[in-house]
Amino acid sequence: MIKLFSVKEKQKKEAASANGAKGVKQSAGELRLQKDMSELNLSKGTTINFPEGKDKLLIFDITLRPQEGIYKGGVFNFSFNISTSYPHDAPKVKCKTKVYHPNIDLEGNICLNILREDWKPVLSINSVIYGLEYLFLDPNPEDPLNKEAAAMLSNNARQFESSVQASIHRGAYIDGNYFPPCK
Amino acid sequence: MELAGRWCDLDMLLTRQGNLVGPGFEPDPALREFLQEDCRILCVGAGGLGCELLKDLALSGFGNIDVIDMDTIDVSNLNRQFLFRMKDVGKPKAEVAAERVMARVAGVKVTPHFCRIEEKPIEFYSEFHVIILGLDSLEARRYMNQVACSFVEFDAAGSPDPSTIKPMVDGGTEGFKGHARVILPGFTPCFDCTLWLFPPQTKFPLCTLAETPRSAAHCIEYAHLIQWDRERSGEEFDADSDEHMKWVYEKALVRAKEYGIPGVTFQHTQGVVKNIIPAIASTNAIVAAACTLEALKIITMCSTGMNNYMMYVGTDGVYTHTAAYEKDPACQMCSPGVPFEVRPDMTLSQVIEALKADPQLGRQLNEPSISYGATNLYMRGVLEQATRDNLEKTIGELVGGDGSVIQVNDRKLLAPLRVKLRFPAESADANGMVH
Incomplete structure (x- = not known):
């Protein structure tokens, strides 16, 4: 332990010189993101963009291009918004592309467990991107956010696939909503 | 007195x-x-x-x-x-x-x-x-x-x-x-x-909120997280605005009635949305x-x-x-920066090679990325192209001077390594000794 009473003068002197050589202030969340980014492994077809430049890691966009499955051929954009309390708090992710998907609603909300109730600080940006890719390979009708889409997938998987493909390539009205082409 | x-x-x-x-x-x-x-x-x-x-x-x-x-x-x-x-x-x-x-x-x-x-x-x-x-x-x-x-x-x-x-x-x-x-x-x-x-804050799965609400909190979160964006899209929700809170409360009340769920009150709405514990x-x-x-x-x-x-x-x-909790030896906030001597005229690329050649540090490094504060000096992976130009710049122009702490990230490291750069004194003395 320290006895401040006796060191107060020394402390005063050193405080003046101590602040000379420090890096730009940044949050613990940003520090952790630097690690995440240096280790990011993007699958084929997935790209990342930092709209505010290489030193502003808290906001970025991810683009997925599924290479197989029901959503093959589509291009899907996601916005990532990371709070300074990352990784305590999960990244905030929205789907910017209007997509007919049982786990994504028309406002771009995504039902992915690791984005909400199962988020843990040991997870990373990589885990979230894998999660999103998985959601497009294997949409889950059990946990619907768009229940019409979930119902169609459960009842008639072939019709679901052709509706999705039509919306991706030509744009289509499904359940009364228009989904513009996204290829 | x-x-x-x-x-x-x-x-x-x-x-x-x-x-x-x-x-x-x-x-x-x-x-x-x-x-x-x-x-x-x-x-x-x-x-x-x-x-x-x-x-x-x-x-x-x-x-x-x-x-x-x-x-x-x-x-x-x-x-x-x-x-x-x-x-x-x-x-x-x-x-x-x-x-x-x-x-x-x-x-x-x-x-x-x-x-x-x-x-x-x-x-x-x-x-x-x-x-x-x-x-x-x-x-x-x-x-x-x-x-x-x-x-x-x-x-x-x-x-x-x-x-x-x-x-x-x-x-x-x-x-x-x-x-x-x-x-x-x-x-x-x-x-x-x-x-x-x-502990993380309790969060409900979005699909539960959307499809199978079972509690008053589920209805309130649905109104707050999903209905707000749908019906007032573009408008930022402000938890301190009475009007916004009342809107969420009323929507939640309607939804709760639909599912026969009791317990949605204005106070409970505030509690859930603002995460208030009395x-x-x-x-x-x-x-x-x-x-x-x-x-x-x-x-x-x-x-x-x-x-x-x-x-x-x-x-x-x-x-x-x-x-008595224990220190995390690799804590990014309070662990010491490992002192490492470099000359200010070395390029970033040379500094990286020197780090890799160091008998102690080198063992933990394979493909290091380097940041200085919020500035990413050289990043592997997705930011490689954006930071490549820095490799040929001198470390003297990239960091703040003697005593600057850089973060080194590497797949081999569990947490970022803090390295405190020491520049040798301006002129080496007659014996050529560097301290």
Whole structure:
């Protein structure tokens, strides 16, 4: 332990010189993101963009291009918004592309467990991107956010696939909503 | 008015030897003088805990107290934030609290700062001997932790220099539970060393909210997270706006009726949306007392300090437990930067090669990425192209100078490695010796 009473003068002197050589202030969340980014492994077809430049890691966009499955051929954009309390708090992710998907609603909300109730600080940006890719390979009708889409997938998987493909390539009205082409 | 004998209890502690005194303690009336005249303490927060802390500090002999808080007084604060009255509603908490404490305890000077903690320059915080926290958010605690940790200096062996330590005492309460902890950055675990202590907030799966709501909270979260975006898209939800809160409440009520779920009230809506847990005045009082005592012990050494975390649970009787948490040796906030000597005219690429060639550091590095503060100097992977040009720049132009700490990231490392760059003295002396 320290006895401040006796060191107060020394402390005063050193405080003046101590602040000379420090890096730009940044949050613990940003520090952790630097690690995440240096280790990011993007699958084929997935790209990342930092709209505010290489030193502003808290906001970025991810683009997925599924290479197989029901959503093959589509291009899907996601916005990532990371709070300074990352990784305590999960990244905030929205789907910017209007997509007919049982786990994504028309406002771009995504039902992915690791984005909400199962988020843990040991997870990373990589885990979230894998999660999103998985959601497009294997949409889950059990946990619907768009229940019409979930119902169609459960009842008639072939019709679901052709509706999705039509919306991706030509744009289509499904359940009364228009989904513009996204290829 | 100075009451006769006001400080006799304090003098008992400060002017007598004892079995429980802290290391190096010498009884001395000058200790009280120091406490009252020279010692400066900063109280962060003037809310439930803050009011208790300010009162306790003033009555324990602290003569120069600063208080910082960005909030104004709300009517719902008055039941426990006892320094405030009905007529103060709407005024800055820091200013009213300072005025009230000075009016009640003669000789105390309380200086208010009505602003956000981030608005103050780092020099502001360096002036205080001790910082005491009465905060309600993890984010603000982490910010203050970063501030406190930024002062500590390490020697070549990685030991912290005691004179650079900014002691911090943190209090926290949630309903009937509370904690007090002492953080001596570099010596004892900092906030980030034990971040895992904080349980994540309970969150419901979006699909449950959308499809199978079972509780009032589910209906409220649905209105707040999904209906708001759908019906008022483009508009930012503001939890402090009455109109917004009422909108969410009404939507939640309709949804709850639809599913036959009882229990949606305006108050519950506020609680869910703002994540409010009712504050208990006695918990604040107990935690603030423990924190103030620790601050007094740090300053005067009149007794051995807490080691280093005390929890309090008041739900069933009174339960407390003190545990010594351990430092995370790789903590990004308080671990020492490994000293590493470079010449300012070396290129970043040469510095990276030198790091990899170092017998100690090199073993942990394979493909290192380098950042300096928020600036990414060279990043592997997705930012490689954007940072490649820096490889040919000299380290002297990329960092702030001798003593700059860079972060090294590598797949082989569990956490970023902090490296403190040492530039050799300008001119090597006649023997060509570099220290």
